[in-house]
Amino acid sequence: MAKKELRARKLTDFVRAEAAALGFDLCRITTPDSIPLAPERLREFLANGFHGTMGWMEETEERRANPKTLWGDVRSVVMVGLNYGPDEDPRDILGKPDKAAISVYARNRDYHDIIKGRLKEIATRFAARAGEDVKVFVDTAPVMEKPLAEAAGLGWQGKHTNLVSRTHGAWLFLGSMFTTAELCLDEAERDHCGSCRACLDACPTNAFPAPYKLDARRCISYLTIEHKGPIPFEFRQMIGNRIYGCDDCLAACPWNKFAASASEMKLQAREDLKEPSIAFLLTLDDAAFRTFFSGSPVKRIGRNRFVRNVLVAAGNSGDAGFIDQCKALAQDASPDVRGMAVWALSRLMDRPSFNAYAAARPPEDDSDVLEEWLIAGV
Structure with a gap:
């Protein structure tokens, strides 16, 4: 040699x-x-506006x-x-509307x-x-x-x-x-997906316009993490109780069942982030949010965007027990929070009660929040 x-x-x-x-x-x-x-693939992705x-x-x-x-x-x-x-299927929590789903990587x-x-x-x-x-x-x-x-x-x-x-x-x-060192190279891996489309079919928002192509604008991970301002109305119900990211396409992959056991140095999820309650998360002010998510990637989106996401989950829960918390957040300093609280209340309250609440609401000058009242039919 x-x-x-x-x-x-x-x-x-x-x-x-x-x-x-x-x-x-x-x-x-x-x-x-x-x-x-x-x-070329990146150029096409950007040209289509998928970012x-x-x-x-x-x-x-x-x-x-x-x-x-x-x-x-x-x-x-x-x-x-x-x-x-994960040690369990992260999609199991989707059947628990009073709990919040945080993507596995962020736990x-x-x-x-x-x-x-x-x-x-x-x-x-x-x-x-x-x-x-x-x-x-x-x-x-x-x-x-x-x-x-x-x-x-x-x-x-x-x-x-x-x-x-x-x-x-x-x-x-x-x-x-x-x-800068020259090292011994490994062979590239070939595609083993075959005819399977489990990941594509699992997406709640149809974010894949074609296999191997992602339109981030429709992706729940993008909408709950990267997207600023109100979450587009068409996706809110589809989000369910996913408040930070989405694991559906990953969890659906059949190759997961062949996964080897992880090393002892694998990151272990925090117990309090596996199934946090929506009721608790709605109480977080900025200081409490920073403390609770200290060291977590969740912290980077900030309290206002995070509570916006939790309010979507509350609105999708069908649980009238969240009404008082949503009313309090409808007075929040953040327009993102106020607006999503309006949407949540419009889904949790019966129509006469919501109309009476809307009639007594304080003045609002933020255009996005006013738009939410219009969407709610007030």
Whole structure:
């Protein structure tokens, strides 16, 4: 074996061992030029407006489409995966209208911080061993992690556009380490979806215009996390009690049943985030929200957007026990909260009671909230 090849093999073995020691379930390697189709697919996604109000995707298009643009010196891309598969079917909570469904990935500490911390440990030791430069990225950077993960062999992008692994199903956090070192490469994974369309059929809002294409504007994850202002009326009932994200397409994937057991270092969900009560979540002011969701990715959307989501769930619950809480929130300082409280009340109160309540309401000057009163028929 040539000296160059031997060095690449030793460094590859080293980085894999480090990744395993820090709890990563998968570690594969590819090159920065391994995703030639990604730029065109991204361009089509943006041209169709499927990104909604996520303007940062347009702003970072060039860097996102080509890893070399992000860092010209990179020779190898190390992709890691961390299993976060739930111990139960996350869709079970959808039949409990008094409870709130929080996406599985957000039921513990922010995975960005955890994975980036572990990757930095690997990068530090790898750089010292290899004498090469390294950079680590986790989701928030303009890196197309799913196509790179597919090219590296971690899995393939399923018809729901998320990564699917033959050993861990649809539940993988991804991270990447770019390096100037030349490493041994893995083979890309091929598509194993076949004729299955379980993920597409599971979507409550028909967010997939075609297999392998996602219109984020119809996606509950986008609507409850990225979307600002009132949630479009047509989607409110479809959201049900999903207050942060949506796991339906992931949970429907048949490959989940073949998933290997997770490592002991898998993130464990907080018990109080598995089935939090809507009644409790409606009580959160800004300080209580920040405290309750400290360290959680939920915290990033802010209290007002979060309570807006909870009010949608309350309105869909059919439970008149939420009326008093919704009335209190109809006086909230946030127009997003006031507006959604109006919608919730219009669904929870009988018509005569709602009309009487509306007649005695205080003056309102926010256009979005006034629109909600019009939608409610007042």
